[in-house]
Every structure is written in structure tokens, then in C-alpha cells.
Amino acid sequence: MSHVMSTSEPTAPAAAPDIPATDITTTPEWAALTAHQSEISAASLRGLFDADPTRGETFTAETDGLYLDYSKNLLTAQTLELLVALARRAGLAERVEAMFDGQRINVTENRPVLHTALRAPAGVRIEVDGHDVVPDVHEVLDAMSRFAEQVRSGQWRGATGERITTVVNIGIGGSDLGPAMVYDALRDYADRSIEGRFVSNVDPTDIWEATADLDPATTLFVVASKTFTTLETIANARAARGWLTSKLGENAVSRHFVAVSTNAEKVAEFGIDTQNMFGFWDWVGGRYSVDSAIGLAVMISIGPEHFREFLAGFAAMDTHFRGTPFERNLPVLLGLIGVWYRDFFGYDTHAVLPYSHYLGRFPAYLQQLDMESNGKRVDLAGRPVRTQTGPIVWGTPGTNGQHAYYQLLHQGTAVVPADFIGFVQPNHPNVGPADGPDQHALLMANFLAQTEALAFGKTAEQVAAEGAEERLVPHRTFPGDRPTNTLLAPKLTPFTLGQLIALYEHKVFTQGTIWGINSFDQWGVELGKVLAGRIVPELTAETEPPAAAHDSSTDTLIRRLRRG
Numbered sequence: 321m322s323h324v325m326s327t328s329e330p331t332a333p334a335a336a337p338d339i340p341a342t343d344i345t346t347t348p349e350w351a352a353l354t355a356h357q358s359e360i361s362a363a364s365l366r367g368l369f370d371a372d373p374t375r376g377e378t379f380t381a382e383t384d385g386l387y388l389d390y391s392k393n394l395l396t397a398q399t400l401e402l403l404v405a406l407a408r409r410a411g412l413a414e415r416v417e418a419m420f421d422g423q424r425i426n427v428t429e430n431r432p433v434l435h436t437a438l439r440a441p442a443g444v445r446i447e448v449d450g451h452d453v454v455p456d457v458h459e460v461l462d463a464m465s466r467f468a469e470q471v472r473s474g475q476w477r478g479a480t481g482e483r484i485t486t487v488v489n490i491g492i493g494g495s496d497l498g499p500a501m502v503y504d505a506l507r508d509y510a511d512r513s514i515e516g517r518f519v520s521n522v523d524p525t526d527i528w529e530a531t532a533d534l535d536p537a538t539t540l541f542v543v544a545s546k547t548f549t550t551l552e553t554i555a556n557a558r559a560a561r562g563w564l565t566s567k568l569g570e571n572a573v574s575r576h577f578v579a580v581s582t583n584a585e586k587v588a589e590f591g592i593d594t595q596n597m598f599g600f601w602d603w604v605g606g607r608y609s610v611d612s613a614i615g616l617a618v619m620i621s622i623g624p625e626h627f628r629e630f631l632a633g634f635a636a637m638d639t640h641f642r643g644t645p646f647e648r649n650l651p652v653l654l655g656l657i658g659v660w661y662r663d664f665f666g667y668d669t670h671a672v673l674p675y676s677h678y679l680g681r682f683p684a685y686l687q688q689l690d691m692e693s694n695g696k697r698v699d700l701a702g703r704p705v706r707t708q709t710g711p712i713v714w715g716t717p718g719t720n721g722q723h724a725y726y727q728l729l730h731q732g733t734a735v736v737p738a739d740f741i742g743f744v745q746p747n748h749p750n751v752g753p754a755d756g757p758d759q760h761a762l763l764m765a766n767f768l769a770q771t772e773a774l775a776f777g778k779t780a781e782q783v784a785a786e787g788a789e790e791r792l793v794p795h796r797t798f799p800g801d802r803p804t805n806t807l808l809a810p811k812l813t814p815f816t817l818g819q820l821i822a823l824y825e826h827k828v829f830t831q832g833t834i835w836g837i838n839s840f841d842q843w844g845v846e847l848g849k850v851l852a853g854r855i856v857p858e859l860t861a862e863t864e865p866p867a868a869a870h871d872s873s874t875d876t877l878i879r880r881l882r883r884g
């Protein structure tokens with residue numbers, strides 16, 4: 321049962337779509353937004369809400385139960401019109417079609433970008449060089465489902481005949497952040513008799529911690545790597561194999577190691593039988609791969625049915641993104657609002673603040689999705705960009721952040737636009753007898769209070785009227801006009817999570833399109849990898865490296881490390 325899929329030989333490769341020749345900053349649409357920004361910067365959210373009492377109902381959009389309130393942003397209907405015109409000028413509609421259509425929009429790697437095919441229902445036809453990839457996707461999904469069921473039911477046993485009770489995913493970047501985040505987010509759907517662990521860091525402490533209390537006889541390793549050449553993953557996988565074989569012998573490997581990769585050759589070279597490999601394709605970017613076989617550890621945890629619901633959430637958002645007018649299109653709105661602040665206000669960072677304990681790793685996941693995609697300084701043609709590009713994305717779950725860095729959000733000199741993500745229903749009721757306030761109500765009261773406070777602040781007059789000491793009035797004043805989006809979903813389910821991930825994928829795409837950059841390569845990670853490869857022998861070889869192998873700083877640090 322080989323699950324490695326290959327697409328047919330290229331027939332007539334789909335041409336890359338035209339690279340926009342126009343610098344977006346020289347367009348009339350850009351100029352109109354620049355002029356409009358000076359008007360808006362004189363406005364306030366208090367004023368905008370006073371002028372339009374229905375603003376909180378009209379500046380909203382919804383799809384399949386996912387509700388976006390973007391009213392607490394410094395924008396008007398005119399701003400939206402101008403932003404939508406900018407999106408049109410950037411050719412967003414055509415670029416969306418080019419992506420869904422399998423055109424080679426990843427021009428620097430000459431690849432299509434088809435993560436949307438990973439969640440396409442069976443029967444839909446999506447071609448790469450004349451080959452329909454949807455049946456391939458479903459074949460791998462079916463193979464994953466069979467394997468996940470075998471592990472969950474205890475049919476798949478370790479080399480000594482024991483059931484698998486721990487699945488350790490070894491991967492990094494997209495081969496870790498996605499499955500680790502989703503595993504946490506969907507704990508309520510998990511078979512808790514099988515624990516999932518995630519090892520990514522090349523620091524030996526990570527794999528040590530993950531294995532210290534484990535029994536190899538009941539442990540399954542999923543080695544997840546698109547390329548199967550990533551230093552951290554291969555080092556950790558080797559360590560895991562040594563740990564396992566020192567106790568169970570070489571023959572145990574095939575019962576305790578499976579691989580997820582696009583690179584069957586390297587998987588075989590590592591010593592994992594490609595019969596135990598689940599494949600995907602070079603048209604899936606690492607940070608866009610959690611809904612591919614990279615989600616295997618998740619599927620083992622939540623089961624194939626919930627995994628399919630998760631995919632259905634992505635697919636629903638894909639349909640919404642592809643078919644909804646920009647003015648009501650959630651990813652487009654989030655993308656345009658982000659461009660508004662990044663380029664016309666110069667705000668450098670963007671916070672994502674989930675009011676759900678289970679979404680603790682969502683901001684870290686989005687950091688890779690957004691910053692590896694849009695942290696670019698040249699456009700598709702290789703010319704230096706004249707816009708700002710991707711913001712620094714950060715965040716942690718509310719309410720913990722409130723007692724840490726929200727001080728800066730409310731009163732600091734930096735303005736940080738933020739997305740607040742919350743759920744109508746809790747994952748869990750209060751523990752124990754209900755003699756205290758409903759904790760979910762406490763959570764959501766904070767969720768609402770924060771965006772209200774950020775938007776409207778508290779004036780010096782209000783502070784003084786409350787009887788504050790005069791010298792304290794400036795300290796206790798809140799400026800307001802700190803913009804936020806509120807995303808509200810009925811409940812954190814596999815479907816909702818799929819929707820949310822796809823929402824941000826398409827937001828990132830929208831922004832990359834406006835900026836005219838390639839959101840699907842990541843050359844910026846290469847230099848450090850190459851230099852590390854050069855330094856490894858300099859740290860470990862018996863003989864000292866030559867005196868001036870690097871700069872004087874790096875050389876001195878290498879000597880200190882060698883001294884031990």
C-alpha cells in the first residue's frame with residue numbers, strides 16, 4: 321500500500337499569469353487612499369459611531385456562521401470603496417482565479433499553489449498540467465483514514481504487540497505548527513487514550529522531554545517533512561530511531577515509524593518503508609499543509625470523520641472567498657483593512673488574540689502563515705517593493721494577555737491593530753457546582769470590554785469627573801481609536817477551525833496580491849541554513865577552524881563554544 325502520489329508527466333505547463341507591470345503606489349487608487357487617510361486620521365471612532373448609530377450592524381459580514389464585526393476600525397463606507405477599488409486595480413479577482421485554477425503563480429519556484437485542492441470535494445476537477453489532482457488527494461485521505469482507524473482501534477500494534485498510546489509528530493515549521501495547533505484546538509474531539517506530542521526544535525532537550533517518560537513499545541513516530549531534508553527534523557528523527565532501536569531493535573522501525581513527505585527517495589534513504597509513507601505534492605506550501613497528510617497526527621487524534629469536517633470548513637471558506645463580492649468577503653475585508661493600517665497608517669504589527677484556551681497556538685501558527693508568506697521586500701518581478709509588506713504578527717490567548725501586554729495596547733505609543741476571536745458557546749462549563757459566575761460569561765465579557773475600551777478609550781474629562789487626582793488624570797486617560805476586528809463563531813469545532821485557517825490563508829493571499837509579491841516562496845530562510853551547515857564542523861571538528869573563517873564576532877563566539 322504505497323500512498324505516494326505522483327502527478328502525470330507535464331503536458332502543456334500552465335503559463336504563469338502575467339506579472340503586474342504597474343507599481344501599485346503609482347496608481348490613482350493608491351493616491352486616493354493616501355488623500356483619504358488624512359481625512360480619516362482626523363476622525364475618531366467615537367465620532368464615527370455617534371454619526372451612524374447602526375455602524376455596529378452594518379460594518380459586519382458573515383459566512384456559514386462566522387461573523388466579522390469590523391466596525392471598530394478607522395474607516396468609512398468611502399474607505400471601503402477605495403480599498404475595494406485598490407483590490408480591483410491589483411487584479412485580485414483574476415489572481416484568485418489563477419490560484420484556484422492551478423496556474424503557476426509561485427513564479428520563483430515555478431509551481432502552482434493549490435492548497436485549495438486539498439479540501440476540494442470528490443468529483444471537482446482541478447488540473448495540474450492536464451492531470452486531475454483531486455482523486456490523488458482523496459486517495460491519500462482514504463489511506464490516512466485507514467491508518468488512523470487502525471491506530472485508534474488498536475489493530476495497528478507496535479513490534480511487541482502492544483497498542484499505540486502516544487503519537488509523536490516530528491517536524492518543524494509547517495510540518496509542526498499546523499498539526500500542533502490543531503491538535504490543541506480540537507482536544508474536545510480527541511480520543512484521549514492516544515496522546516499526541518510534537519517535537520520540532522533541534523535542541524536535544526525537545527526530543528528528550530518528549531520521550532523521557534515514554535515506552536517505545538507503545539510509541540508511534542510520525543516524521544513529517546515536505547522535503548525530508550530539513551536539518552532539525554532529520555536530526556530528531558535519527559535520535560528517535562536510536563532511542564527506539566536501542567530498546568526494541570532495528571526490526572521495530574517499520575511498526576513505529578511512518579513518514580509524511582513529498583520525497584519518497586529521502587524517506588527510503590532514512591530507513592522508513594515507503595509503504596508507510598503518506599504523500600503530498602510540491603504545489604502545497606509547508607505553511608499551507610495542515611489539511612494535507614501533514615495532518616496525520618491530528619487525524620489519529622480526532623478520527624477521520626472529524627478530520628473531514630475540518631476540511632469542509634476550509635472548503636466552505638474557499639467557496640466564500642472565490643464567489644463573494646469583495647465588500648462582503650471576509651478574507652478580502654480582513655486583508656484590505658490590514659493594508660489600510662500597514663501602508664497608510666504605517667502600523668508595523670498586528671495582534672491576533674483568541675479568547676479560547678484551546679487556540680493557544682493559533683497566533684504562532686499565523687506567524688508562519690503570514691510572516692513567511694508576506695515578509696518580502698521585492699515584488700514578483702524582483703523589483704524592490706515601494707509599499708510596506710507583511711506586518712509582525714503576534715499574540716496569545718485572552719485573558720492572559722490582558723495581564724501582560726495589553727497595557728501597551730491601550731496606552732503605549734505604538735498602535736497595534738488586533739483581531740479578537742471568540743466563540744458563543746464554551747468548550748466546557750464551569751468545573752464543579754455552579755456557585756460562582758459562569759466563567760464563559762466572564763471570558764466573553766472581557767472579550768467585549770477590551771475592544772470597547774480600545775476603540776473608545778476614556779477621556780481626561782471622564783477621568784476627572786470620576787474624581788481622580790489631577791496629577792493622575794493623564795495617566796488614567798485612554799486615548800481610544802485603537803482598531804480591532806471581532807470574529808465570532810458559534811463554537812470551536814473542526815468545521816469552524818477549518819474556516820478560520822482558510823480565512824487567514826486567503827487574507828494573506830489578498831494582501832500579497834495588493835503588494836504584488838510572491839506569498840508562496842521563502843528564500844529568506846536559506847542563508848541561515850547554509851551558514852549553520854558551514855559552522856557545524858567548525859564547532860565539532862578536533863582541529864580549530866582557521867582564524868578568520870567568519871567575521872571577528874562569529875569567530876570569537878565559535879572559539880568560546882569550542883572551549884566548552
Ligand SMILES: O=P(O)(O)OC[C@H]1O[C@](O)(CO)[C@@H](O)[C@@H]1O
Binds near residue numbers: 492493544546547550
Ligand atoms: O516540511 P519541511 O520540508 O521539513 O520544511 C519545514 C519548514 O521549513 C521551511 O521550509 C522554512 O525553513 C518552511 O517553509 C517549512 O514549513
